[in-house]
Amino acid sequence: MSIDLKRETKSEQNQQVSEYINKVLSLIEKEEVNKEEAAWITKETVDGFREHVNPGFLTYRKSVTKDGQFAAVEWSDNGACFKDVNGKEYIDCLGGFGIYNVGHRNPKVVKAVTDQLKRQALHSQDLLDPLRAMLAKILADITPGDLKYAFFTNSGTESVEAALKLAKMYSERTTFISTTRAFHGKSLGSLSGTAKGMFRKPFLPLIPGFRHVPFGDFDMMKKTFEVCAAVGEDVAAVILEPIQGEGGIILPPEGYLKQVRELCDEYGTLLIFDEVQTGMGRTGKMFAAELYDVVPDIICLAKAFGGGVMPAGAIVAREEVFKSWFPNPFMHTTTFGGNPLACAAAIATIGVLIEENLPVRAGVVGEYFLKELKEAAQGHEDKVLEIRGQGLMIGIEFHKDEIGYEVSKGMFDRGILVAGTLINSKTIRIEPALTISYEEVDKVIRTFKEVLNLVKA
Numbered sequence: 001m002s003i004d005l006k007r008e009t010k011s012e013q014n015q016q017v018s019e020y021i022n023k024v025l026s027l028i029e030k031e032e033v034n035k036e037e038a039a040w041i042t043k044e045t046v047d048g049f050r051e052h053v054n055p056g057f058l059t060y061r062k063s064v065t066k067d068g069q070f071a072a073v074e075w076s077d078n079g080a081c082f083k084d085v086n087g088k089e090y091i092d093c094l095g096g097f098g099i100y101n102v103g104h105r106n107p108k109v110v111k112a113v114t115d116q117l118k119r120q121a122l123h124s125q126d127l128l129d130p131l132r133a134m135l136a137k138i139l140a141d142i143t144p145g146d147l148k149y150a151f152f153t154n155s156g157t158e159s160v161e162a163a164l165k166l167a168k169m170y171s172e173r174t175t176f177i178s179t180t181r182a183f184h185g186k187s188l189g190s191l192s193g194t195a196k197g198m199f200r201k202p203f204l205p206l207i208p209g210f211r212h213v214p215f216g217d218f219d220m221m222k223k224t225f226e227v228c229a230a231v232g233e234d235v236a237a238v239i240l241e242p243i244q245g246e247g248g249i250i251l252p253p254e255g256y257l258k259q260v261r262e263l264c265d266e267y268g269t270l271l272i273f274d275e276v277q278t279g280m281g282r283t284g285k286m287f288a289a290e291l292y293d294v295v296p297d298i299i300c301l302a303k304a305f306g307g308g309v310m311p312a313g314a315i316v317a318r319e320e321v322f323k324s325w326f327p328n329p330f331m332h333t334t335t336f337g338g339n340p341l342a343c344a345a346a347i348a349t350i351g352v353l354i355e356e357n358l359p360v361r362a363g364v365v366g367e368y369f370l371k372e373l374k375e376a377a378q379g380h381e382d383k384v385l386e387i388r389g390q391g392l393m394i395g396i397e398f399h400k401d402e403i404g405y406e407v408s409k410g411m412f413d414r415g416i417l418v419a420g421t422l423i424n425s426k427t428i429r430i431e432p433a434l435t436i437s438y439e440e441v442d443k444v445i446r447t448f449k450e451v452l453n454l455v456k457a
């Protein structure tokens with residue numbers, strides 16, 4: 001017996017859903033939308049957030065006015081900028097918190113992904129997928145020291161999860177040391193390493209065995225190792241961001257990472273560098289580990305790894321460590337990790353970073369940016385506490401959240417997106433595309449100066 005699908009009447013509700021879907025698809029198809037369509041998109045977006053996503057977002061974001069009369073809805077992006085649905089362009093200095101190292105929709109990355117998409121999107125899960133092998137080889141070549149084997153993920157938190165599980169399996173130990181102000185992600189394993197109490201408290205207890213020590217305090221790190229050894233809880237791994245991102249762009253004190261490396265070696269402990277934000281050229285080197293001449297046992301990557309086009313992440317580990325997963329490669333898996341589209345994106349991204357010398361460019365432009373920002377803030381010491389950074393990872397710390405919010409809102413209204421929400425603006429982060437032009441940098445600085453003059457301390 002066969003059913004004639006066309007003759008079965010669709011329910012009224014399904015008919016409505018179908019019509020809605022067709023309308024949305026017709027909009028996706030368009031490069032630009034007209035005024036009427038823009039108004040419809042804005043209304044549907046605000047209503048959808050309020051009724052079906054999370055109304056909380058409408059309260060805290062500077063892109064929405066208090067009464068919701070105005071809301072900026074993004075629609076397209078290119079280079080160092082993105083546009084809202086009404087065609088207003090913004091210089092993107094938030095950079096998705098470090099996703100857009102090779103710029104928005106870099107043509108070489110888009111080409112690799114679309115070429116791959118035309119042939120095969122996802123992998124069979126059984127045959128050997130070639131791009132996985134080729135990307136792993138490239139990573140072994142470009143990562144510091146003897147890092148050699150790669151496992152692929154879809155996000156930063158997944159990379160951290162993989163690193164923690166690998167460290168446990170290798171060491172047969174269960175204690176981890178992380179640092180205050182660290183951010184390693186929000187899934188239960190990585191959240192155990194993350195430091196912010198507000199994000200952790202409702203989910204306690206997390207993975208047993210995590211201890212936090214102040215970032216940059218080597219003596220505390222050393223004492224904690226001694227205590228752990230004394231009570232029979234040997235440390236499996238220390239997990240660190242070489243430069244803390246989410247914590248407010250915190251640079252390590254001179255010699256700190258090298259000292260931690262030596263301490264780890266002394267105790268047979270692994271060193272995991274979470275370079276989800278600092279990696280892929282952001283800090284002036286391909287990886288921040290190179291800035292400090294330290295080789296970790298495992299490096300975690302994500303964010304810019306997929307070139308701002310595909311979600312993609314990876315860990316790369318030394319053979320000695322990774323070989324714990326040789327006997328049974330199914331000990332840790334993910335269906336989509338290392339899929340052909342993500343690998344194509346990552347391979348093209350690394351190609352662009354190398355060919356266009358973008359890590360070095362980040363260092364040079366970053367130095368200029370930092371110097372000019374500091375100059376612009378002169379005379380505003382009552383508002384700005386400190387401006388610091390490395391490469392194109394820059395933080396502006398204000399005396400209060402409110403000042404930071406007013407500055408980031410003022411800049412947003414003038415076409416520049418920097419980080420900072422109503423509840424998290426004490427340090428605003430600047431992480432633009434590494435391809436940002438000097439003209440764009442100058443416009444950001446001029447605007448910062450202008451807004452700083454208007455904001456009250």
Ligand SMILES: *Cc1c(COP(=O)(O)O)cnc(C)c1O
Binds near residue numbers: 157184274275
């Ligand atoms: C953003 C970030 C993560 C988490 O990445 P997600 O892709 O959001 O899970 C982990 N570690 C660091 C250092 C990050 O900056």
